[in-house]
Amino acid sequence: MGNVIPYSLLSDFDINLFKAGKHYRLYNHLGSHPMKHKGKKGTYFAVWAPTAKSVSVIGDFNYWVEGEHQLNVRWDESGIWEGFIPGVEQGALYKYKIHSNNNDIKTEKADPFARYCQHPPNTASVVWDNTYKWKDKNWMDTRETKNSLDKPYSVYEVHLGSWKRTKENEFMSYVDLAEDLVKYLKEMNFTHVEFMPIMEYPYDPSWGYQLTGYFAPTSRFGKPEDFKLLVDKLHQNDIGVILDWVPSHFPEDAHGLGFFDGSSLYENPDRRRGYHPDWKSLIFNYGRNEVRAFLISNANFWLDQYHADGLRVDAVASMLYLDYSREEGEWEPNIYGNNENLEAISFIRELNQEVYSSFKGIQTIAEESTSFSMVSKPVSIGGLGFGMKWMMGWMHDTLEYFKKEPIYRMHHQNDLTFSMTYAFTENFMLPFSHDEVVYGKQSLLYKMPGDEWQRFANLRLLFGYMFTHPGTNLIFMGAEFGQSSEWNFQQ
Template sequence: MTTPTTSTSPTTSTTPTTSTSPTDALGALDIHLIHEGRHEELWRVLGAQVGEDGVTFSVWAPNALEVQVTGDWSGWDGSKHPMARIEESGIWSVVVPEAQVGSHYKYRLRCADGAWVDRADPMARYAEKPPSSASIVWDSTYEWNDEEWLAQRQHKSPVDEPMATYELHLASWRKHYSGDLYDWHEMADSLVPYLTDLGFTHVELMPVMQHPFGGSWGYHVTSYFAPDARFGDPDGLKVLIDRLHQAGIGVILDWVPGHFATDEWALARFDGTPLYEDPNPQRGWHKEWGSHIFNFGRNEVRNFLYANAVYWLEEFHADGLRVDGVASMLYLDYGREHGEWAPNKHGGRENLEAVQFLQEMNATVHKRVPGIVTVAEESTAWPGVTAPTSQGGLGFDLKWNMGWMHDSLGYAAKDPVYRAHHHGQMTFSLVYAFTENYVLPISHDEVVHGKGSLLRKMPGDRWQQLANLRAYLAFMWAHPGKQLLFMGCEFGQESEWAESRELDWWLLEHPEHAGVHAMVRDMNHAYTTSGALWARDRADDGFQWIDANDAGRNVFSFIRRAPGEPDVVCVANFAATPHEGLRLGLPTAGTWEEVLNTDSDAYTGSGVGNLGSVTAVEGAHHGQPAHADIVVPPLATVWFRRVEE
């Protein structure tokens, strides 16, 4: 579909009259709430609303002198449908009888300098497939089948539930042999059984909002309310989410409120002025990412964003939002040198308006959609990211633990002979593990831009790399916090991730990679069925070191526990040699089942183990009342679970 380019004047200039009352689609209360920044269902009144008399188009463009709606029904002649300004609201509206579901359209605006520009609808719920950029009138007819899932979700507290999340980039997970992308339906057919087999509890989709440049991975958004048309129409995304819910898998969407794309047909200088972006270049331009920053101090802009959050949770039944780049929103000096930023009214570097927005967003979505989860990608020590807004916190449920990620990957990348000198990199996270509610993220950012795949970060020969990978993942899954793993890591992807090609699925034909895959499946099953590993993630009484200081043997041992659940003990050996007869303190005498051993023959390990269980006897050791002499395999993690007599 080809749409007209920006022009200096329309075919025919028609000056619209000013409406003295709102249209039927947009009432006085709606306008009041939008002005106050409190309209929680913005998508129901702005944009293209399908009705009995045609389609009502409404757009916020307060600084435009004239606005028209132009579309394929009129041969893209905007003069046929001038829009009326609704009093002093800055909103323009018109009813077009000829428009219908599937019609392509844009807004044509005359700016203060007299220039006419064409813009996509900021509230469009469907958009053309890039590189085309028109908006499409849409009215969903999808009927959901996930009532049981939603009914259960509203009574859950996600931070106290198991969460093993598979991070997914839709365009590079799988592709047709021709190189074409899977559509939403094909993705459901492939992804749902795959995740069900592996036992992941959640999938996190990298941004599904419309973005013109695939190489941005979805983080430079142009249409915040429109799912990516590369994969089909908006109801297709609902099919995918519905199918995942029916399989018992939650869906978290990446969401990008911190910055937006610069494309001239989208949000940038929408009505000829910095409308959505902050007009101050020290606050409105993101140097690091080359994009615009939203004006968080403007009511209508904050409303646009948090209504967008509600939209994805309510209209698409998403189970959560992972908010990208929170740190870049919180600090006025983020990515800026001295002299490139100005302090806030208190003289500090905090972006007070962004803080208000994040608190407002979190309070709103949790009020409207009980049981959902919001996750902050926040890389600093900002206090109270997961504290309630009522206590001055930001109100997120979970925060990515970037410190754990950097420290643990730094340790794992070292040859075992040097690890004893860096033992603290694996234990330091427990100093602060319960100050926030954490996710342990091994995300796409760690396997791209020259960082290499997770497998290739590991030292040694091929066998050692695979063994290190399995041991690392099992240590991670036993560590306090929720889990997130980027696609491909579950089978030992060899090459660095690239968004232009699919994962190396052929590796699963090799036993050693199939072994990693099988270990992740078994690990997820052991994790989800062991409440001790997740029920007390946010409380220090759910964790206890057995021995945090065995640097000489590169061994870490600890207990995970929760009320009413059998204790689970994790022993991780990051030395290249086994340790036989290692005396391990245990909380009770009796039988301890070996529920996971990453060195198992089934995973192409060396097969060293404890014959399925160990027996602990009375006798204090490591500060515990009982002990057992165990075998710890090389480059391996073993989980033991107390067997109730």
Template sequence: MSRPISESKPAAKSSNFRVDNPFHWTLYRSLGAHLEEQNGKQGVHFSVWAPNATEVSVISDRNGWQVGKHSLHASELGVWSGFFPDYTTGETYKFALRTRWGQILEKSDPYAFSGELRPNTASVISDLSTYAWNDDEWIKNRDSKTWINEPVSTYEVHLGSWRIPTDGRTYYNYRELAPMLVEYVKNLGYTHLQLMPINEYPFDGSWGYQATGYFAPTSRFGTPQDFMYFVDYCHQHEIGVLIDWVPAHFPTDAHSLGRFDGTSLYEHDDPRQGFHPDWNTNIFNYGREEVRNFLLSSAHFWPEMYHIDGLRVDAVASMLYLDYSRNEGEWIPNRYGGRENLEAIEFMREVNTKLHGDFPGIMTVAEESTSFGGVSRPTYDGGLGFTMKWDMGWMNDTLRYMRRDSIYRSHHQNELSFRMVYAFTENFVLPLSHDEVVHGKRSLISQMPGDYWQQFANLRMLYTYQYFMPGKKLLFMGGELAQWTEWNHDTEIDWALQEFDKHQGISELIKDLNTIYTDEPALHVNDCHSEGFAWIQCDDSANCVYAFIRYGNDDDLPIVVLANYTPVPRPGYRIGLPQPGYYQEVFNSDSTRYGGSGVDNEGGIYSEPIDAHGQKHSLAVTLPPLSIVAFKPLVPAKSISRPASGNGKQAKKK
């Protein structure tokens, strides 16, 4: 059985579980606005933490938005609360807080389950207990997954610009998006969706990364129940759902968390600690227990109340270092004189420990671009405890190499091979995300060099290389269509390109890559283990050729991969192999099915007893131009020698 809302003690029954104490993991059950009955009357209990306010009241349509009509009472811990009859779901409200200096601040509820559609900023009373979930089987199976050994192929989506209605509306509803999006990603073979932030946010251009609703899915696409339906529908069709979560910073909008009760309540007071210069946002005070538990509760909320399968945590690097994007004199060292943000590090460990303990099958994924050690290692081993980490180094090195004209690639052979020096130090995701196709970077195909044919061939190589290298996969929407224009959040992706063979060929490539990645254990079970990879050769810079082997478990046949990064076909290219036999060509990015030239190996090749690369057997392979080909031996798997590590040396697997 899944964890039903009844098991997690729904907000609608909060009077039984409410505690006047902002020091625990599930504050969303007590703080905020909760339907309940008192003395035979139905109404809403309101609670808000504002320890430095001198007066707090609820303002709403019901009281004409007049301060003081519905006053709350304070506890010793600074939690203001009160029950008012006749309030019900759908009504809007804010908290009016009088500061020590007499100023009245009108704030949205930090724990609101729903908010008004921008530009309006009031909170909306919502009941999350009314939705009947139908994803028990998915949750049961998910809880037993060890995702680093499973195929994880993720389609990253901005819901507002994936598709736009043609009837004059700005957005589709969550319920409308669910069948369209699920059918599309299932057809392409993806295992997961990753949604750019769906928590409430005021400015469309922030894409959700400047959040004001840490417990509220954005009303742009419907109600909380509509979003529950979206997740439920995905699960019933075996698609996991991850969401971006942003605990690194929050916006300075007047209705938001900034100087919430007239003081720096959620943020540091000193701008050297509490203000982010890159994004003009506030930075959470992770050393304050009430603030830390606000964020911990938010992290816990999404998998509990919305059955979310994972959180991709944004801007982790900015949380780890006190001097992130700051010059000398613009930051304050930690208590040991160092640059590490010790409170933020401890906070991330708490988040991962709790989430993996309460929801064993979910993923937490860090977007982290530095060399900080142990991001995806267990907390008991000194790590931060994330399930996985984005490999930003792979993304940068690979795109830098792919942008080079093929005539110059021979001078940069190590840009692709260097990755294997560190490839197993973390559990990596290989991302080609929205960040690579915005702010003038251009779309992926527009970044590829050469003429029209070469641009498509290079893009096919980029995607194929991503799928055959160790690591989980992520691609931002539009990449599967070889969209020429970079992403614009105000327009949908260029669906008209589906009518053109070259562009449709890229979609077919992605579909087949997802199929072979999922079907061949050698391509996913050791994504995060060094025994799953061995170079055959990586130093043929003259020809810009790489060759390597991917290994699965003992009963799994390996996959041999060769890449030719020049537009010149290379017949008879010899590679050494540890095992003789017939090697079937199982993938070729130059296939005419994908828009390629069709140069191939006629289905497969028999090995020959000719020494090469330190092996007694070898293949003479035809390498198509600007292409990657893959082979699978048709021999007993247990008879094949395996590497002991990913350093290129061959040895029997222990």
């Protein structure tokens, strides 16, 4: 196997866009790309590591030895290292060995743009070119009419690892789910399914909300093309696909994005803005152009390569406020002296403008729990540009009301009526999500008062009220048949 051959998939124009934070299709250029070059089969690698002294590709093809395949740094000060390695083909395992100028640190990192990752707890990236022949043209051509805000949304939120298991309590594969889950959704008349994060994540108890592989569907359930098959089958059955997407924070795992090249590359270097105390995770540096391009490219990737119909953006409130979950003295006001994160707000607006202009008929949905104004209003009139916002206040008030014995409810009618004072200020989605049925909060059925018959009657009443209230609807798996136990991701 030869050494690294100088080669690039990046033009000067690509580099200028990247530096300006305006390159929204970085996945076509960075990462690993199996290809032919000068008649030789191999793989082109490119990684952004501006503080690096050297970057080597290590893998099962060179016994994980540093220096055997050292990438070349570009001359244009973009901080990108690249090169073509002959003989490295589909399925090869690899990481980047980065020797940093900063404190002379050496780290082994997974590829931020990897299309496929090893099954956790293994952490290597996999060279992969997931070609797939889509059969959902009919859906994609007419999606705009089926996925618009004036159409019904009955969304089924699913955690793929625990919706159903095999008899041996093993995960079902994407291929199995393409049969069983699709059939079930069709039978139950759901219009959409929302998947809790399916991007690669190392730790099962995070439910997927601590991502390390932003461009790879998790290998727990199969190959990338198997996930495409699942989406394809859903579309063929007229069911829209919403993906949970997490641009708000990422874990500190050694192989992940944190301290990537020996510097705070993806995260904000100021711990007051770059570290999340609740989730013990790092926060993206929304003021850095290249990081914005990375995140917007990632949103585009799932809409483009995986035909997703919507992105439900996680923990938006934590992005909007500098003092989110922080005590006095643990945060610094913005230039106007208030608590809004201006860089994150401008990033969100840019994200929404880009995805709505590039993909017909998609939606973005904000999980936003505060009274921040104009979340689902167009950027052109000062809004954040989301299609919808989760109506968390309604969810909280409604559950408080329904928990009470019917005899006492007459004194708490305001819990039901208050939502109508603001129901039309945003495009709201009414969520009874996974967060309401964990950590001792009980299942929806067991939040209801009375004996078993009364509990089921109350739950039917709750859903009847929900589906007649203004807004789109989302329920978490298990709620539809009145599951008695709390959700347990392990079974």
